[in-house]
Amino acid sequence: MYKGYLIDLDGTMYNGSELIETARGFVSELERKGIPYVFLTNNATKSQAEAVQKLIAMGVETSPENMYTSAMATAAYISTHHRGASAYVIGTSSLKSMLQDAGLTLSEDEADIVIMGLDPDIDYAKLKRAALLIGKGAGFIATNPDRRFPTEEGIVPGNGALQQVLIETTGVEPVIIGKPNEFILEGAMAQLKLEKHEVALIGDNYDTDIMTGINGGIDTIHVDTGVSPAEEVLKKDVLPTHTINNLSEWSI
The missing domain is CATH 3.40.50.1000 (HAD superfamily/HAD-like)
Known part of the structure; x- marks a missing residue:
């Protein structure tokens, strides 16, 4: 078919x-x-x-x-629209490496963009830093909106659920790539x-x-x-x- x-x-x-x-x-x-x-x-x-x-x-x-x-789609989007920008990235080392290869400079102090992917090591400090940067005018991009995903243990929080912390804090909706x-x-x-x-x-x-x-x-x-x-x-x-x-x- x-x-x-x-x-x-x-x-x-x-x-x-x-x-x-x-x-x-x-x-x-x-x-x-x-x-x-x-x-x-x-x-x-x-x-x-x-x-x-x-x-x-x-x-x-x-x-x-x-x-x-x-992650590949986000790297392609960055390469097209934000090459040369600085970014604070919440995510795994693999995601950060791909975004660097696409032309981003990673930064934790001042950033043109905040990019959020699922981070197994997410904590309050990372969310606070991201919220402050978005509040200062940084763009907000999310790799995907999944609120939950299945594991062998059951359904667990996804990137979309964690994004809500930043959305509720800043009032800014991210550009969703996935x-x-x-x-x-x-x-x-x-x-x-x-x-x-x-x-x-x-x-x-x-x-x-x-x-x-x-x-x-x-x-x-x-x-x-x-x-x-x-x-x-x-x-x-x-x-x-x-x-x-x-x-x-x-x-x-």
Whole structure:
């Protein structure tokens, strides 16, 4: 039915460190049939190579050209719109390195921009520094809006939930780079090299994955393996194109 796929990671391929077994078989079938695909993830904590390595360690055969992350999209956005700027970055060392490569100068004192990605070591001091810089006029960019994401232990706070501290403090809404916004979709589609009508987007999160497809004019496949339960998704005003329990139910 489709010539290619955009595939979410968290809640679609795995939950934390636990692989969703039906997802591995699905990717194996794509590889066997030579069907192009790109993993499209809002996770900005890892580099392209690190994100791919996590899948490979789980037994999923894939390669870096099949990965597009919100960190990559944020770096592309910075390279286009803010090359040469200074930035205070909340996030992992991998995100900071990618943004430096895109042309940013990292700073903790004065900054043109505050960029926020998920930081496992987030604390009050970092949030305070970011709020003060935004209050002084720094721009505010967020890698993604995910309020929560699934792990092997259960649902935990995401970058979007932590962003609310800065939004409530400063009254400033960030520029969001990741799903469901168009900028990350454009980068992934350029990597996939197919037309929108030829592609389906697969994901578990209605607010990010499914809305990316709805906003971007791409068919969607909701899988009931992560954040958004099927019974809630089926009550939405705009439904996914397809809804399945897991990827073993999808024929390619």
